[in-house]
Amino acid sequence: MTRKAFSCNPGYCLAALLSLAAPALALAQASLPQPTIHGREAAPRQTMRAYFDDVRKARAIAHSRFETLASEYELGYVIVQLNEQEASELRAMGFRLVPDPHWMTQQLEQARKESEARARASQATATGIPNYSCYPTVEEVFTEAEGMAANKPQLASWIDIGDSWAKGAGQGGYDLRVLKLTNSAVSGDKPKLFINAGIHAREYTTTPLVLEFARKLYNGHGVDADATWILDHHEVHLLLATNPDGRKKAESGILWRKNTNTAYCGATSNYRGADLNRNFGFTWNISNGGGSSGNACSETYRGPSAASEPETRAVEAYIRSLWPDRRGPNRTDPAPLDTSGIHLDIHSHGRLLLWPWGSNGAPAGNDTQLATLGRKFAYWNRHTPQRSLDLYETDGTSDGPSYGELGVASFTFELGTAFFQQCSYYNSTVLPDNMPALMYAAKVVRTPYQTPAGPDVTALALNYKRVPQGRPATLVARVDDTRYNQTNGTEPTQTIAAAEAYIDVPPWLSGARAIPLSARDGSFDANNEYVVGQIDTTGLSVGQHLVYVRGQDAAGNWGAFSALFMQVDAPNRTALTSPQKEAQRR
Structure with a gap:
């Protein structure tokens, strides 16, 4: 349900640009090798500002096949990487393009300064992703979640739901683990909130936001009244790192989106892997190429078959274990209004709040109720609430097993303005704006098609x-x-x-x-x-x-x-x- 963005090639990796002086950037980009796609050289790409006169067009290209690095809607432009053909297309759509070759080095320099300032202020050993210390590494996330379960087993459990591709292939990798939060001393059939983050590896803000939500509930039980009753009477299931192999790549400064499956696009290519959020089975390739790509080197490569990737299969199986099927077989069949459960898939960037469907035109059977809850979420985070298909077409997305198969209310959050979001913006805007929305989801999960009205x-x-x-x-x-x-x-x-x-x-x-x-x-x-x-x-x-x-x-x-x-x-x-x-x- 999310958008096409861009991956790193050797000329555009942010990590590599750390050591480059801004005046030398254009020369460095020209001299470094370009990726090979299906046996031919990729067209050279430039970083540009795309000025717009209609923000709806800007949102559309920010979440499509164009490689959009940042969504500066208030400033009247988006930052894109384009080859000559794509630049011609955007000009024909009415965008005014202005080269901005120093944008990436400026972003990384700002991140470095912020990181150094935080280190001086705290006088603590640096942790987290290099230059982005507000974002914990995969190992730090896993260690903290494991500690929650060990210290308060009545409230938290750390559940192994499957293996990443690399682990299954014997190439290192990670377990896929869900942090389940509920007060096990209170019995009963409890409504369930499921949130997954980090399915697209380079979206830095997603995992830390959901981890902070876990802290709020876990530390608030017995102290904060809302956190207490939520955990007493509801279950919260958090897949903090849906794509841990890819996330590890992104931590090095590579704008990595997909998993790391070496069977697709070459074993050493930075374009390899499958887009996990185009690989789910319910609507896999339903748009006949319009909502995903069959090109193994594309950022939206859907994989060779539905649910071909181990990460996707693990998520599908876990979703099906949480809720019964309450929706009919037709696309427009609604789930009953008393259906419980919510599934949130957390992404960045673009400040959007999206609900099904993402393909094939017809609104979902519960479109009215989904819109009500979506507009309630968007009250807090100030995102634009809309049906996913109103933005662009997608298929094989994570709401397939939850809403598509089972009728569970499902939403995508698109956080912030960039993939590698500056920590200052994360702490001042993303975190405080979105935490109330997540708390609201945990409150209304018993009857999400009724209570938000x-x-x-x-x-x-x-x-x-x-x-x-x-x-x-x-x-x-x-x-x-x-x-x-x-x-x-x-x-x-x-x-x-x-x-x-x-x-x-x-x-x-x-x-x-x-x-x-x-x-x-x-x-x-x-x-x-x-x-x-x-x-x-x-x-x-x-x-x-x-x-x-x-x-x-x-x-x-x-x-x-x-x-x-x-x-x-x-x-x-x-x-x-x-x-x-x-x-x-x-």
């Missing part, structure tokens, strides 16, 4: 952080039905109609008791409202309790839960302290 709960607070048993506590929250990205299509919003709270037992479990909340201004008549209610602590045990809150809109849609902790103390043992005064004490 309802309002969100924010500004959740109690009048006292600690309250003596028997003393009522006042709960206040904001319920908001407007939190959608409306930049591409329109999501309907309604007035708030109701809100309710639950103490310790959510409504999907027996014994749950709803506490109605009222509009603070006396009337539910707006699409966002402050609500208020009293919590009777008389029957609550001494200790920490979890308070769930949700809202309903006038169309009858109940939205996602948000939660907070309430500490109940023994009677007459606690001086009532407001959250503000408690903060001042500290």
Whole structure:
């Protein structure tokens, strides 16, 4: 479901350019050898700015067969590598091309300066990918995930789901491993969120974002109310490195996309391998060459047959183990609205939020519900939400086994503005913008085709952080039905109609008791409202309790839960302290 981009050849590897002075770049590119494709020399390529007058055209070429290095939409151009024929095509499409031969050295120099500044500030031994220390290596990712499982086996397990191509071929390589997060002390059939990252090796931001999401849940259990109830009642499955062999190549500064299978395009070629995100079986080669390539040296080479690659087969088998099949055999058959589960495939770059289908025209049977959830995700990360096919055609993508076969809600996130994203942009934008979207996915995974149509709960607070048993506590929250990205299509919003709270037992479990909340201004008549209610602590045990809150809109849609902790103390043992005064004490 993602786009064509570019691989490194000997004249364009960022690692090689590290030692080149900018004035010598053009000479270096001209003098180094070019790759051979099917027995002929590849046409020389230039790095250029492609200025546009319509951002939709820019997004289209940024995710197609043109080799796009960066998407600087706000500046009015994208950075592309083009041969003469491709340059002619873009000019005919209305793009104005300006050579930018120093772009790559400038990017690497900026990364080097940032890395040195971070090292000086922390006075710590450098870790992570060279010049990009905010991005851990494959080994560092695996070590941290293994440590989570070892230190808190009740919350985390580190599951071997198969081998990479190189490992299966006896050429080193890696296990494919899923970090499963859930509180195993809480039993029951739990809805499942599956996220895979790094299927395209050079997309640096994807694996660290998902690893940070794992940290947030793992470290937040028992500390943060939302992280606690998510892990108590849901399962989160994280394939942190879907293409570890390719990722290892990319860590050296090579803009590597595919796996490393030496059977395709020559055993030593930097163009070798299959594009794993064109190799899945459900829609493999369905577009007759329009959504993938049969050229083994192409960046979108789909492989010789459906699911030919061991990484693809491992992912397909794991997805099928998570969810039952709830969708009919026809392309337009919808899954039932109560279908649970979400699959997210995390990519870069382009700041897009995509849902099926990516081929053959007709919208998916659940297109309306997918659009609603997509616009909710895009509210936080400010990506453009759209059906994948509205961008360009793809086939053999990772949503095939999840949505195509089983009917599970599936999305692609395209993060940021570049493959080798600067750490400053990752930390200031990619990470804070996308973490709430991932948390929202974990909240609504029980009913992703229903809950996103309802309002969100924010500004959740109690009048006292600690309250003596028997003393009522006042709960206040904001319920908001407007939190959608409306930049591409329109999501309907309604007035708030109701809100309710639950103490310790959510409504999907027996014994749950709803506490109605009222509009603070006396009337539910707006699409966002402050609500208020009293919590009777008389029957609550001494200790920490979890308070769930949700809202309903006038169309009858109940939205996602948000939660907070309430500490109940023994009677007459606690001086009532407001959250503000408690903060001042500290």
